[in-house]
Amino acid sequence: MKVYVLDASAWVKRYKNESGSNSIDALFQALEQGEVESCLLPVIYYEMFWNTQKFIRAANDPTNRSLLKYSPRELQRVLESDSRHMTQVKDLLDSQGLLDEIDGEVLDLLQQYPIGSNDALILAYLRRLQERLALQGRQLVFVCSDDDLKKAVRAYLTGCAVKDSKIDQLP
């Protein structure tokens, strides 16, 4: 069985009409019905949370008040509601001790490659998640619309399927 991990660049299409939004909706519908599984990486959730807060703040700015016809804060609740369909990656990995020394791997990645700290955290988490899923005979699918990150994941994690909702059909 496939286990999906959504990157923020793909997840955001759930809340903003972009190329690939329908594919993301299809994935969430499958999640709601328990047809597929998904894991949530904390760093990706923080990035999504930060982006939604930025949107809410901009919308609530007194200079933009005239644009509002409803409350933008609902976006935060929708984000939370969506995240409940996903399993916390920590719950899967912590008990196995798989998160030990993750900091060391992140620092190594930052030393070796010209990537950002969030990229490094994502790669480190994905590698451990992939190892854990492989033991259970399950395959990790990373859904991402960030071309550079897609390349990095493909290069660092051989065997990890990388899909882009703009091009690929989901789930």
Add this chain to the structure above:
Amino acid sequence: MDEALRAADRGGSGGTIVLKRTRQKHPRSPLGIIRWVIGMNTQYRQYEVNHLPWAPFDWDYIGGELRLGKVVFRPLSDDALQGIDQQIADYLRLYFSRYRDLYNNPVNTITVCHYDPKHRGLLEPMTDDQRADFAAAVDVLTFCCIWGELREALNRGWRLLPPPNAETLECRAHRFSPDVLADPPMVTLVTHGLMHTEQVDKIFFQMPLPAHHRGKIQPNLELLELLNQVFNDSFDPQLRERLLRSLRWFRVAHRQAQALDAEIQIVEICTALEVLLNLPEHGKRKTFVQKVEQWITATEGEEDVVRVEESANQQRSSLTTKAGLWAQNFYKLRNAIVHEGIQSDELLYYPAVDAHDQPSQVSQLSVASLVYGSMLIQKVDEATGYLHSAVRAAVDAPAEERESMNQLYKRSEWGVRGCLERLGWVRPFVYTTEKIQSLRERWTELDKELGGVLSSEQIIAERQAKRTQPKIGGSMKE
């Protein structure tokens, strides 16, 4: 200096604040009588500077100042001291520089506050009535800061920083007369009713540990505006008196939030609820439960409220709301604390779920404070027919749209639906894909107007800015 003070005494401002003695009526409180007698006997001019030393308000977010009723709150700055006699201003700078944080650095959190924005009397002593108004304004501000943060934390299901408490918003009054300004400047301290004088530059006012608050306080400005209505002349004076009295208890309940007074805090917050709800002499618990049930069904709808079986005795059982059951047990807990004491600290906590539906615990103080705040807001909202500021601005919108906007906005400012879901008192709202698709249309439209804040391109661009050249994929392959 003397000339300036004499000019001030004559009522001439000459660019300085008028420093005339306020003609006071006979005070009612013992403290007031002492001040009155001292004032009569000594004929000294008294200055008074009220301040909140430890409250780290985010003034960039708030704006230059806060006004509640007739009380103005402003950050200590050169601007705040402008127009004051130079020697007094220098004395105040020295005095405030003695307020120290946990690292013994001068605090940058001092908020000066004074009564009546008309004369901006930073130095003017208050009458007893003014002092009562002033204390009420501090209570309201304390409530807004504490309750706003509590609501956000419960809504999110997690808390990044410890919450502010009544100590963080502690208000102090510094009274002094012109003779302390002399070299070296002195300060009179009152401890246990005894006064003694010290050189200002030899002492420090250390921040009490519970007052320490990491981060900045961003009070909910719309909530402040709503509660400001309580101070309007048109507001029912009896209701105002009751609400303000209950707010005083709310503040008291949030003192020493990190200390071992948790049991007593339950009694205090329960008193705040009793005063707010005007519970009758007899049958307090029953009425309290009824009021909580009425509140939750009215705000969240009958069908969404979770009901549980309540056993009255072994033969009979009936359905009650989960919130009502909490109210019943909470009041019993309060009685047990007052009369017998409780055996286990576990009773001071209530089960909830965190942001990821994992079991967690919330203090009974937090639950009761949430209920208290929501009911208080409901009362003020009902009494004033409050219109959200955005609705007031949307003058051209049709009446029907304004009404629905008003409800939506107010829910987003002080609604507690998310909190109640975490407590299990209402069913979680399920967002279906169809519902999200319809919301997405609105968000997309709004984002376009905002200039593209929320988009995959934006996320990718921000990431790119943190990456170093060459591009990461190519580099990794190499």
